Amino acid sequence: MEQTHTGSYTPYHPRWLRRRLSTYWWLEKPAYLWFMLREGSCMFVAWFTLYLLWLLDAVLEGPLAYELFLAWSGTPWVVALNVVTLGFVVFHAVTFFQAAPQAMVVRLGRRRVPPGAVLAGHYVAWAAASVVLWVLLRGA
Amino acid sequence: MSDHITLQIARYRPEQESEPTFNEYEVPYTKESAVLDGLNYVKDRLDGTLVYRWSCRMGICGSCGMSVNGEPKLTCATFLADYAPGPVRVEPLRNFPIIRDLIVDIGDFMRKLVRVKPWIVREVDKPLSEGEYRQTPEQLDEYKQFSMCINCMLCYSACPIYGLDPKFIGPAAIALAQRYNLDNRDEGAGDRMEVLSEYDGIWGCTFVGECTKVCPKHVDPAGAIQRYKLTAALESMKSFFAPRGA
Numbered sequence: 001m002e003q004t005h006t007g008s009y010t011p012y013h014p015r016w017l018r019r020r021l022s023t024y025w026w027l028e029k030p031a032y033l034w035f036m037l038r039e040g041s042c043m044f045v046a047w048f049t050l051y052l053l054w055l056l057d058a059v060l061e062g063p064l065a066y067e068l069f070l071a072w073s074g075t076p077w078v079v080a081l082n083v084v085t086l087g088f089v090v091f092h093a094v095t096f097f098q099a100a101p102q103a104m105v106v107r108l109g110r111r112r113v114p115p116g117a118v119l120a121g122h123y124v125a126w127a128a129a130s131v132v133l134w135v136l137l138r139g140a
Numbered sequence: 141m142s143d144h145i146t147l148q149i150a151r152y153r154p155e156q157e158s159e160p161t162f163n164e165y166e167v168p169y170t171k172e173s174a175v176l177d178g179l180n181y182v183k184d185r186l187d188g189t190l191v192y193r194w195s196c197r198m199g200i201c202g203s204c205g206m207s208v209n210g211e212p213k214l215t216c217a218t219f220l221a222d223y224a225p226g227p228v229r230v231e232p233l234r235n236f237p238i239i240r241d242l243i244v245d246i247g248d249f250m251r252k253l254v255r256v257k258p259w260i261v262r263e264v265d266k267p268l269s270e271g272e273y274r275q276t277p278e279q280l281d282e283y284k285q286f287s288m289c290i291n292c293m294l295c296y297s298a299c300p301i302y303g304l305d306p307k308f309i310g311p312a313a314i315a316l317a318q319r320y321n322l323d324n325r326d327e328g329a330g331d332r333m334e335v336l337s338e339y340d341g342i343w344g345c346t347f348v349g350e351c352t353k354v355c356p357k358h359v360d361p362a363g364a365i366q367r368y369k370l371t372a373a374l375e376s377m378k379s380f381f382a383p384r385g386a
């Protein structure tokens with residue numbers, strides 16, 4: 001029990017009880033656990049980025065390096081890691097989009113765009129970006 | 141004949157115990173009875189030594205916040221029937237020092253509130269002869285949602301960041317800063333930004349989002365904080381690209 005207080009009327013209340021949050025606070029509510037998973041998903045986003053950079057590096061180095069990279073990517077643990085990563089990255093994107101309308105107020109003229117439309121806008125942009133990438137990559 | 145429900149109420153009497161204990165009380169209830177009515181029944185008929193705060197019993201004063209079955213709630217707006225058959229656990233709001241029984245110290249929040257200047261700041265006041273400051277309904281809508289805050293502190297109680305680091309200025313203080321920043325009559329946004337762009341200000345928030353879920357007045361403090369972050373980021377970009385006070 002700690003006595004921490006600076007209010008001017010405290011001398012007669014010396015025994016206020018200040019409790020510490022448990023280290024496992026994030027297990028107390030499903031919403032807290034969800035939050036921790038969302039925060040943790042950034043590790044997987046980082047891994048995906050690294051993986052893509054390695055892929056690029058291999059492609060730039062030539063056919064042999066690319067073959068080696070493909071073989072390495074086919075090993076069970078890399079496949080497993082990438083499957084888990086895909087799950088977390090999708091989770092990251094979806095929760096990020098969900099949060100977006102709360103953080104952004106978009107206006108058209110004098111009207112505020114309803115939050116649902118802001119959310120939908122994000123998905124449309126995502127789909128459009130995917131289509132563009134698809135077309136570019138297939139053309140290459 | 142009315143039904144009865146058991147209240148498990150946290151008691152903390154600093155002169156006789158060093159840890160809170162629970163007392164059980166049987167109270168009658170109907171479908172209109174709030175948890176606060178149950179507490180009043182205990183105080184009036186069963187145990188006059190129980191202490192807790194309340195005033196308006198209609199969701200306006202913000203003083204009756206407690207933890208009900210682990211969730212921060214206004215006890216005057218939370219109904220016993222929703223917890224039937226019980227028991228209902230009533231504890232003081234989490235994340236605050238407990239003074240006695242269900243009463244917590246709110247001094248920390250009060251001091252933080254003042255730091256964000258939750259009033260209209262003017263560089264120069266208009267002389268009275270020029271009349272009132274005008275505002276259109278659209279301008280009112282800009283901040284109205286944030287002005288609904290009743291300082292009940294349920295959001296602080298739900299916020300694990302505040303629980304881990306009591307220096308964090310917290311959801312309601314930031315939402316109230318936004319309430320004045322978005323008011324067209326106000327000129328204090330710069331002063332508030334100084335306080336809120338500190339380490340313990342908006343950047344302390346990691347967007348857990350629980351504050352918004354528990355807010356009884358739909359203030360959406362989590363939204364206010366994220367919007368503020370966006371503004372702060374844009375401002376610092378602006379000052380980066382146009383440094384000489386352009």
Ligand code: SF4
Binds near residue numbers: 288290
């Ligand atoms: S923002 Fe909501 S929960 Fe927080 S103090 Fe204001 S009314 Fe209460």
Ligand code: FES
Binds near residue numbers: 203
């Ligand atoms: S008693 Fe006033 S808000 Fe509950």
